Amino acid sequence: MIIELFFQYLVAGITYGIIYSTVAIGFNIIYNATGIINFAQGEFVMIGGMTAVTLNAFLPLPLAIIIAVIITMVVGALIDIIFIRWIVNPSVLRMIIITIGLSIVIREIALHVWGDGVRALPYFTGNEITSLSIAGVHISPQVLWVIGVCSVVVIALNFFFSFTLVGRQMRACASNRNAARLCGINAKNIVTLSFVLSAGIGALAGCVISPITYVQYDSGTGLAIKGFTVAILGGLGNSMAAVAAGIILGILESFSIWVLPAAYKDAIAISILLIILFYRPSGLFGSREVFRLKEF
Amino acid sequence: MPGKRVLQMAGLITGVITVQLLTRFTGTGYFLTQLTMSAYYSLVIIGLCLLIGYAGQISLGHAGFFAMGGYISALLTTYNLLPYKDNAIIAVLMKTGILVVRTNLYGSEILYFQPWVACIIAVSMTVLVAYLIGGPILKLKGHYLAMATLGLGIIVYRIVLGSAFFGEADGLSEVPAFTLLPGLKVSGNLSVRISNYYIAWGLVIIAFITLLNLVDSRVGRALRSIHGAEDASSAVGVNTAKYKLNTFVLSAAFASIAGVFLTHYNGGIGPSEASVMKSVRYVAIVAVGGMANLWGALIMGVLLNFLSLRGYFGSFDDAVFGGILIVIMLFAPEGLIRVDIFRYLKRAVSGEKAGEQNDGSS
């Protein structure tokens, strides 16, 4: 029984962790290209989920998801083009505040477009009560979907940033924008691209997690805080680390519920995060060297 | 006190008195309620302005400090200790006047901490927490610092929301008035509305003047130097860790005092005061005020809180606020209240024509 429970908590923790990680990855992409944190990232997740649910009313699921992702990418591009692109010399704090403002405004718009109802996509396989049972441990097939999508995205991104030229260009823009331009890189387009990419990944995350978590006009904020926590815990900019950190945080939360009142789950998880940061100011997997070289 | 400061102080005091007199003669005394509440929020905001704008350390957790002040003093002044009155310690505390008895609305007796004692305990606890946590937290930089302070705020939020003695989601109510001096009490009661307006503004003005003094001094210079280049700052002998910590603690203390006073004024406090959204609001107002601009922080702090508390934005409170953030950061990243405006006004007043060519000098 204890063993079984242990694994059940473990599975729960992994589920949480993967959900957080999918959001954290989106943070990392824009961070990698611009050196800023886009606090409206959670809203991409929300828009993706909401749009897919709306479309799913008259389109088959895969098509609804694809179109929702594309629409969210367009939103991402528009956000960059309207609000970010033409700012000369953006300071980090200024960008943080603009994106916070955006996140608030998008949320309010969503409230007026979709109302305050709770929605969800249907389970990709099975339904609300299906679960796979492996040696007494139960797991919803949707969790496997989330894990699968997340892994594919992380591996693809890791490859993208380390080995493709566009990925490197994104990092170069974050490191020193003027120098990047002197290398012939069109920094503005690169930033737009990073918004498009992270909006797309956010939206995809929103679609695959929505059967589990539901989406609502304001579900972005909570996810964004968790995603940000995980991105920081892992060390900013590194998607693989974000997944590892996400799972660690998820498992911590889950096991904290085993032994302590669930009401303090977040407080406990964040206390642990703080303690880790005090010992490793660059996050669990972040390079200390890089950390020292970063301005902000 | 330098002459400039005396002038500024006189200007502020005149402004505060004028507003009160205006409301009096136009029969709009009710505005004072929201002006009083906004004053307390501004106290948090100017403290945060020192931390963010001058010392360059972001904090996304200041609502936590506000809530710590408010909640602790609310708890101490509402928790009924009567059932324990036979306990030796309680008895001693009663004798010394630290614990006092009041009758509540429904006629039952409550044994509680004298509000002054509660206030001192609340503020010192906040200061202690800020001091202990500030050391390690302020070693972090940039987004990591933002996360850590955000986390601090979330922890406070979770604790007040999850603990039965803090009233969980309902928060604490029926907080008694806080008698500062005989005849002068912090309370939302209609009969003391005017005096409370002056209490709040008196507090804000004192705090504001001390901050103006501070940023104009050697310490202020050191803080700005830390903001700009921490390495170089320590190379000229600034104990950067200590200065950052002191500033952090100072701004936490301001937030905490604001929390204590506003809680007594409102007669209660709820968990929304500790929420992330509140912290974000404080930071945003500092930004809208122009970061390293105490005047901007004060004016925007009063203005935006006043409008929001009056309900002028209706159901669009958040939306309007988000919109303001975006617009100001896009078009006036230095904030709306700029030093040049004052300079311009001064010129206009003294009848000079605004110089066109002599920029860069002066």
Place this chain on the structure above:
Amino acid sequence: MMLKVRNLEAGYGKLKVLRRVSIHVKQGEIVTIIGANGAGKTTLLNTIAGLIKTQSGEIMFSGKNIHGLPVERIVFYGCSLVPEGRQVFSTMTVKENLLLGGYVLKRKKMDGAVEDEIESVYSLFPLLRERKKQLAGTLSGGEQQMLAIGRALMARPSLIMMDEPSMGLAPLIVKDIFNIIYKLREGGKTVLLVEQNAQASLRIADRGYVLETGRVKLQGPAEDLLANRDVQRAYLGKDIDADNL
């Protein structure tokens, strides 16, 4: 004519730094600009490169008007800048810095050339080869300067503008750098050089300009400038030595 600047005015906000500056650089030349601190040399190079908006005047590069074009366009046309103060990508490795420098080649569909170019940069600066996996931000000052030059060379520019390339370099390397600049010209490149080391730069240059408070004060063949008494006094510190040392 490789580069022709006419009546250029530029500055920061309302502050005007360059006042009707006209210079030109011919194909295959090394042209050097010298001037006191704050004369506007960096501003001039940055304006040509497109980093600073022009207030008025015109800039022609290889017969094209590049005035007002974005930086990346100008680089694509073959005009590269090694910026002042070694702005390397500090959080990326040396190799990655170089690869990014080669981005222009990729855009010109010359992918194969990138590896060759890296090799030739390594042979110019063997130290960089040793440090190719190190993060650029942790390099010593001189190493970063080499990297910055190497990165600009990666684009195979026809005109390379250098803003104080010898700053902070060991004498041996400074000699190397001037040799390299000289060699670049032999390799068909055109160089516009801003240097504080007026002596060395005038020695390798064909022509020179003296910039003072945003105006071209003197211009002419490098030997003439070297021999000019004013230049000697103002920039080579020829007579101060006698008084002070």
Place this chain on the structure above:
Amino acid sequence: MDLLKAENLNRSFGGLKAVDNISFSVGECLIKAVIGPNGAGKTTLFNLISGFLRPDSGSIVFADREIAGKSPFQVAEMGMARTFQHIKLFPKMTALENVMTGRHIHSRAGFIPSMLHLPGMSREEKFIRERSLEIMESVGIMDLADIEATDLAYGQQRAVELARALACEPRLLLLDEPAAGLNMRETAEVAGLIKKIRDSGITILIVEHDMSLVMGISDEIIVLSYGEKIAEDVPLAIQKNREVVRVYLGEDDA
């Protein structure tokens, strides 16, 4: 009497030995130069001395006190000031304010007195300002006082940085490439200035690649290469040292 004495200093980054078992001492009122190829470990050595890096092992005695492992501000309080190879000025502050910040350790007012603006502070503040202006005058940048420091041209920024260090009124001044980015005439001026500073009783440790400066002003020179000390001598001897010529100066140095 030696003002500064370093013994067996070591510091490595990852596998790289940036400072490898270096010992040396600096006598009072002397100018000592540290030279060596790029990446030899000169800046690292400065960072160790001024408290920005902690040595892996070794001791540093400054004014008869062990300072290895102390933090930069403590070292500064003991009378050591420095400039940086990459200029580090305080942005959004005027040149004068930058220099005034340099007076930090010579003024007292803390948080509470500043907030209350206790009597005596105006006087202290006035004194700081006057003294800073004097120092700026001596460095020749009086007229830049009210310009935002980071808007200045490179060479002007260097001068402000030097003035800021001088405002500390240090016993030992560490200069990391003070002439980088200066033309030959300006370099010569800086040389004069450094000598003047030395003559006013301040000991100077300088890193510089401009040999006309180094050879002209220094009393002694240390040469580093790959983290190791390869020579220590008077300028004339260093110029003739075969090893130094091979790794650093180059053959036909003028």
Place this chain on the structure above:
Amino acid sequence: DTIKIGAILAVTGPASFLGSPEAKTLRMLTDEVNAGGGINGEKIELIIKDSGANPEKAISFAKQLIEEDKVFAIIGPSTSGETMKIKNIAQEGKTILLSCAAAEVIVNPVAKYVFKTPQKDSFAVKKIFMQMNKMGIKRIGVVTGNTGFGKAGKAQLAKIAPDYGIKILVSEVYDKKATDLTAVVTKLKSKDIQAVVNWSIVPAQSIVAKNMKQIGLNVPLFQSHGFGNIKYVKAAGAAAEGIIFPAGRLLVSDALPKSNRQRAVLLKYKKDYESKYHEAVSTFGGHAYDAFNILVKAIREVGPDREKVRDAIENMKDFVGTGGIFNFSPTDHNGLGMDSFDMLTVRNGRFVLLNK
């Protein structure tokens, strides 16, 4: 002239599921009364203030409404926390407050000017326990959301359980914005329980249902009367089947026998609301409906005099509302009895009466 009625509602923010239908209902009713010539010829002026569930705003608004707008009465706030903050203010300002929040502390101890229309939590709890007794359930687990609603439910469950011989083996609180509760229900599963009671509002009630089924915790799930909104059933999908919960009769108004006295009121409200706003009615809107009608009825009877109206409400008997039949008294400012609840369950994605 006009009678000013103030309303402080959480139209937006975390409790918008309460405030939004409440505000809509009040607007609808005001229009209706005014179209019908007002109350004894006087039109109603409705002032709605959106507090976003922030107590400090509720305080500010209460003072504004009382001192500045000099409203006749205030309807709301939507949440208990806010109501408790302004209870004193209303009392001091001698302004009638008709709260739409659930917690019992609002009317216990009784404050002279403060009333509330939602059913008491304790009645809902008792209903559930009675049902458990019928089903022979003795050991239960409790999960509640960290909202005022959840908090009140948790307290009542713990207080009343012994009266019905029921043991609460585990009680957990989760975040109102929780995205997955597998770990929490796993904790329930590890205890030897026969049923689960969930007391919350918003999506979490559907998540609990789903997660229980997914990890194979197959015991009956009881929900609070907060489950009274068909969208939660839709959200929980297959997992909603068999959930048992107490609710006012609004949700099953069609199924009520003709003889039921509430039937006419319920059907009218449902029809009016749904045709006007094109969304399903919720019991929360009903609280505002009752508050408004009680107030209007009292004013019609004694004229627009605050003290008289207050007395009229305090002595009002047999008022048929959506929440039940109200019988106020000086000691009971809620006026609803246990019979105001029925036990419902979900069958084939619809609400039906449990014992039918």
